[in-house]
Every structure is written in structure tokens, then in C-alpha cells.
Amino acid sequence: MKANKTYKWGMIGCGSVTELKSGPAYQKTEDFELVAVMRRDIAKAEDYAKRHQVPYFYDEADALINHPEIDAIYIATPPDSHEYYALKVAEAGKICCIEKPMAPSYEACSRINAAFEDRKLPLFVAYYxxxxxxxxxxxxxxxxxxxxxxxxxxxxxxxxxxxxxxxxxxxxxxxxxxxxxxxxxxxxxxxxxxxxxxxxxxxxxxxxxxxxxxxxxxxxxxxxxxxxxxxxxxxxxxxxxxxxxxxxxxxxxxxxxxxxxxxxxxxxxxxxxxxxxxxxxxxxxxxxxxxxxxxxxxxxxxxxxxxxxxxxxxxxxxxxxxxxxxxxxxxx
Missing domain, CATH: 3.30.360.10 (Dihydrodipicolinate Reductase; domain 2)
Structure with a gap:
């Protein structure tokens, strides 16, 4: 990866953990931009986006994951959906950070990790x-x-x-x-x-x-x-x-x-x-x-x-x- 590149992030899930603990960190980090959020409740997604000055908001993960401007995805949903979203992110060829725990089981974690390793994509987990x-x-x-x-x-x-x-x-x-x-x-x-x-x-x-x-x-x-x-x-x-x-x-x-x-x-x-x-x-x-x-x-x-x-x-x-x-x- 080149230094000084700007990485544009999308965030799947925008619940309480993202309000203060994590979301603002992505916004304030130099060369990072939080440009899109997704939540199944579109009204809540829009509310979060407006309060945090995020340009795009969605109620479908595919729209966010496949957004052409987005380089990386932060998955901040409950753990039972982590594998589902992570495999989509890997298929799209994008960088990913997943909230902890990575998934509800070791087997699910193994499948996620293999998908990113196979594509030589960076995968992080929020054990901060x-x-x-x-x-x-x-x-x-x-x-x-x-x-x-x-x-x-x-x-x-x-x-x-x-x-x-x-x-x-x-x-x-x-x-x-x-x-x-x-x-x-x-x-x-x-x-x-x-x-x-x-x-x-x-x-x-x-x-x-x-x-x-x-x-x-x-x-x-x-x-x-x-x-x-x-x-x-x-x-x-x-x-x-x-x-x-x-x-x-x-x-x-x-x-x-x-x-x-x-x-x-x-x-x-x-x-x-x-x-x-x-x-x-x-x-x-x-x-x-x-x-x-x-x-x-x-x-x-x-x-x-x-x-x-x-x-x-x-x-x-x-x-x-x-x-x-x-x-x-x-x-x-």
C-alpha cells in the first residue's frame, strides 16, 4: 500500500458502539474518510449520517460495499452477521475491519480469514x-x-x-x-x-x-x-x-x-x-x-x-x- 493514500471507508451498522468509541476515530484519522453508513432502518441510517456529516447512507449492504469510491469497510453489526457481510467485502476486493468478536464460532472465523487471505486483502478485528x-x-x-x-x-x-x-x-x-x-x-x-x-x-x-x-x-x-x-x-x-x-x-x-x-x-x-x-x-x-x-x-x-x-x-x-x-x- 502506498503512503499518503486517502482511504474512503464505509460502515455497516451504526449502533451505539459507533457513536463515540469507533466512528469518529475513522473520521478524524489523517488520510481516512468515513463516506457512507448502512443500517437496515433507513431513517436511523439517515439520522446517523446527518449527525456525523457522512455523505451517503443506505439500508442495503450491497449498495455500500459496491460503492465505487469506497476502499474499505468497517463491519459494526452483531456477530451473527459478521461472516455474511465479511465474505461479501472479500468478494468485492476491499479492506475490512470487523467488530469483535470476529464471529460466533471458530469455524466461521476460519472461513472469513481464509477468504481474505486467498485474496491477499488486509483484515483487521476491533480488539482495540x-x-x-x-x-x-x-x-x-x-x-x-x-x-x-x-x-x-x-x-x-x-x-x-x-x-x-x-x-x-x-x-x-x-x-x-x-x-x-x-x-x-x-x-x-x-x-x-x-x-x-x-x-x-x-x-x-x-x-x-x-x-x-x-x-x-x-x-x-x-x-x-x-x-x-x-x-x-x-x-x-x-x-x-x-x-x-x-x-x-x-x-x-x-x-x-x-x-x-x-x-x-x-x-x-x-x-x-x-x-x-x-x-x-x-x-x-x-x-x-x-x-x-x-x-x-x-x-x-x-x-x-x-x-x-x-x-x-x-x-x-x-x-x-x-x-x-x-x-x-x-x-x-
Whole structure:
């Protein structure tokens, strides 16, 4: 890809995640332009386009994907439609970024990734935490051996049911047909992907999952364990029917430990040699800002983006193994 090229983006889906987290990042990135949006409800598509000064809006994906001015597509719909749209984007020969999780299953992720690899097209996935400064600082501590040899990582995440859950109102995030793991698919995917980024690929994974409260069809209690190729072991517990919210990750080394939150903007803490370093690193206004900046750098030949179809496919494999309640080993 040539540097200084202007990439014109189209966006499929313009729900809440695109209002502040992602959409403006594509608009404000140098040499990127958001020129079209699509939503099945044309009135909502038009409203988004007018509020965000986007020139074109559609209620059909094909019209946006095949727009002759558009170079790249950002898919921001629920995960059950990602494969359908992504294969159309690949067929049209265009660059793509897909919201996370990449698809509801490892097999679907594999088909998407293969379509783009076959056509040698760039494919990114919005695991934007890989690009956030607070997590890059954690990775830097790890890479600098600040806590010695890493032995284990533990993540405990809990949250109470929200009003939507309690009233049993429809929510695609808890519909087993769209997100089999429920909030696990939506939230745990961020952390598990981040752990691979920090500690390397995973060799084996297993878990247990169940629906304890019966508020929706998807799982609401998940426990998982995994082993990285480096030998680091991991354990996670995700309870979406708890009495309070908790989000604590701890990485244990033989010379210290690191503590942080995946979602809360709490300080990241390094403890070693009886000394504690606590850093508060705020996220940008548009949380996908650095992720989108790195897409631009990748396309310009400056760096290789850390979140691609291949890395997201590996994260999907880990999640599948945890949810399927069985142990499976992958040959990396």
C-alpha cells in the first residue's frame, strides 16, 4: 500500500458502539474518510449520517460495499452477521475491519480469514485493547522481565444482571443463537485476546459453562483454564449474575506481580522487590483511536497491526474450547 493514500471507508451498522468509541476515530484519522453508513432502518441510517456529516447512507449492504469510491469497510453489526457481510467485502476486493468478536464460532472465523487471505486483502478485528497505552505499558513490563518468569495469569470478572436482563427484554448479547456465551462472548473476548497479545498463543484450553439464572438463553456463568505455549497457565471466572461488579487481572511472576482491570480505568500496578509502582493511564476520548491509527500505519507500510483476522481467529478458538466444556490441544 502506498503512503499518503486517502482511504474512503464505509460502515455497516451504526449502533451505539459507533457513536463515540469507533466512528469518529475513522473520521478524524489523517488520510481516512468515513463516506457512507448502512443500517437496515433507513431513517436511523439517515439520522446517523446527518449527525456525523457522512455523505451517503443506505439500508442495503450491497449498495455500500459496491460503492465505487469506497476502499474499505468497517463491519459494526452483531456477530451473527459478521461472516455474511465479511465474505461479501472479500468478494468485492476491499479492506475490512470487523467488530469483535470476529464471529460466533471458530469455524466461521476460519472461513472469513481464509477468504481474505486467498485474496491477499488486509483484515483487521476491533480488539482495540491491544493498541491502548495502558495495556502496552503492562506488556512492556512483561517484556522487560519486571516480574521475572511469568508463571500464571488469573482473571475474575463479575457483574450483576442489568435491568434488561431482569425484565427478560430482548438483547442480542444474551441470545444463544447470536452469542452462545452471552456476555462472555462480548466481554471475555477482550481479555482473552489481550492475554494472548501479552503472553503469546495458547496451546490448550477447557472450561465449564452454564445458565444458572434462566434470565436469557445464553450462558451466564463460565469458568475456563488454559495454557500458553510459553508454559504460562491461566484461569478465568466470569459470573454475570453476581451481586456486584468486579474486574481484576493478576499476572504472577517469580519476582513480582502485575494487577490491572480489563474494562475499568483503574491504575495498573507493578509489585516487585517490596516496591509498588502504580500508574494511571487514561483511555482516549474515542477508545478505538489508537486501533484505527494503527490500521492507517499498517496500510501505509509503517507497522504490522497487532489485531488481524488470524489473531482474532485464535481468540475464537480459545473461547470455543472453554464454552464446549472439553479439553483440546492446538498445534501452533
Amino acid at each position: 485493547r491491544r493498541s491502548l497505552p495502558r495495556f502496552l505499558q503492562v506488556k512492556e513490563w512483561i517484556d522487560q522481565n519486571k516480574i521475572g518468569t511469568i508463571r500464571h495469569i488469573h482473571w475474575n470478572f463479575t457483574k450483576p444482571p442489568n435491568d434488561m436482563d431482569k425484565s427478560k427484554s430482548y438483547n442480542w448479547r444474551t441470545d444463544a443463537e447470536i452469542a452462545p456465551g452471552g456476555y462472555f462472548d462480548d466481554l471475555a473476548s477482550h481479555g482473552l485476546d489481550l492475554f494472548v497479545f501479552m503472553l503469546g498463543t495458547v496451546k490448550s484450553a477447557s472450561g465449564t459453562s452454564e445458565n444458572k439464572l434462566g434470565l436469557y438463553t445464553a450462558k451466564d456463568l463460565v469458568k475456563g483454564q488454559w495454557r500458553h505455549n510459553s508454559g504460562v497457565t491461566g484461569f478465568g471466572s466470569w459470573d454475570f449474575g453476581a451481586d456486584k461488579r468486579e474486574d481484576v487481572v493478576k499476572i504472577y511472576g517469580n519476582e513480582g506481580n502485575i494487577t490491572f482491570s480489563v474494562f475499568g480505568e483503574f491504575p495498573i500496578v507493578l509489585e516487585r522487590d517490596e516496591e509498588t509502582t502504580s500508574l494511571t493511564i487514561e483511555n482516549p476520548e474515542h477508545v478505538q483511536w489508537y486501533h484505527v491509527q494503527n490500521i492507517k500505519a499498517h496500510l501505509s507500510g509503517g507497522i504490522w497491526h497487532s489485531s488481524t483476522g488470524e489473531t482474532a481467529m485464535h481468540t475464537a478458538w480459545i473461547m470455543d474450547r472453554i464454552l464446549q466444556n472439553k479439553l483440546e490441544v492446538i498445534n501452533n
